Amino acid sequence: MRLVVALGGNALQQRNEPLTLATQWTNARIAARALEPVARNHQLILTHGNGPQVGLLAMQAQSFDGAEPYSFDLMGAATGGMIGFILEQELGNLLGYDVPIATLLTRIEVDARDPEFSDPSKFVGPGFDRPEADRLAAAHGWTFREDGARWRRVVPSPQPQRILWHRPIRWLLEQNAVVICGGGGGIPVVQQADGRLEGVEAVIDKDRASSLLARRIPADLFVIATDVPGVYENWGTPEQRLVPELHADELEGSAFSRGSMGPKVEAALRFVRETGKPAVIGALDQIGEIVEGRAGTRVLPGRRAVA
Incomplete structure (x- = not known):
């Protein structure tokens, strides 16, 4: 079976953990142990987020007076390579030399007219108290x-609108390689009037990019791996309950799509609707x-059968 597994924040950095290399290596080692049997028995494509890492890199780049800060497309490439290396190293230590692993930097086209460019929403970097956030906003225009x-x-x-290119990913899968790609949601690029592609200041949501990748490869199963066992009804209340199964027709306009699980449910729903195959959170x-x-x-897909 061909799987796309989108690794969430618990792959390298859990909420409220210090953003250190030691923490990231430890979490990557845990992730690799969980993924090893899957990689041995299935065609595996891994994607991952980079929100904490790219935000920290942006802060470091701004800390030197007179230094030109890196743009987010370049920082997306840098963190994609860094995190890909960590995952590749830990998986390789378990799988051995006979299972090839490849990390690919993945450009993804976006629309320059997307409303996100005037009303940004993607969290990056560590958290601050309000006074420090105000100070940084005033100092850097963030x-x-x-x-x-x-x-x-x-x-x-x-x-995300289009992935460039699919052929190297498919070729690596044909060689029975584990492929790590679409890191941090991919490197965002826009097409200019003359057809040229240029990087842009943005960070693509990892789940949306992973869903697009899973639809285009295509995958037999799309998994969004996070730090909770699944989607819950009445989350955070005494009545919370894990929902083992959801159907596409029931999700349109549901509370799930508007809550904290929103991007994950949206990404899973788009994969299911386009391919007719299941997704799992x-x-x-x-x-x-x-x-x-x-x-x-x-x-x-479809609607729940009525008994």
Whole structure:
């Protein structure tokens, strides 16, 4: 079976953990142990986020007076390579030399007219208290929004339109390689009037980019691996309940699509509607059970059958 697995924040950086290399290596090692049996038995394509890493890199680039800061397309490429190397290293240590692993930098075209460029929403970097966020906003012209109890920088997150290219990914899969690509949602580029492609200041949502990739490859199963066992009804209340199965026709306009699970449900729904195949949202440490259909919230085409 051909799988696209989108690694969420728990792959390298859990909420409220210090953003250190030691933390990222530890979490990558845990992720690799969970993914090893899947990689041995299936064609595996890994994607991952980069929000904390790219935000920190942006802050570091701004910390030297007189230094020209890196643009977000370049920082997306840098963090995609860095995180890909960490995952490749840890998976390779478990899979051995006979299982090839390749990390690809992946350009993804976006629309320069996307409304995100005038109203950014993507969180990047660490959290701050309000006074420090205000200071950074005044010093650098950054935009901050509240994220839980902290304030984090936000940047444009346009919708992914087209992946450049599919052929290297498909060729590597034909050689039985594990492919790590679409890191951080891919490197955002826009097409100019003369047809040239240029990078743009943005960070594409990892789940949306992964859904597009899974639809174009195409995958037999799209898994969004996060730090919770799946989608819950009444989340955060005494009545919360894991929902084992959702159907595409029931999700349009639902509370799930408007809540914190919104981008994940949206990404899963688009894959299911376009391919007619299932998607699953679930915990990374249950990836084996997810692939076997015994864990996570499965998003299925159509409407639930009435008994």
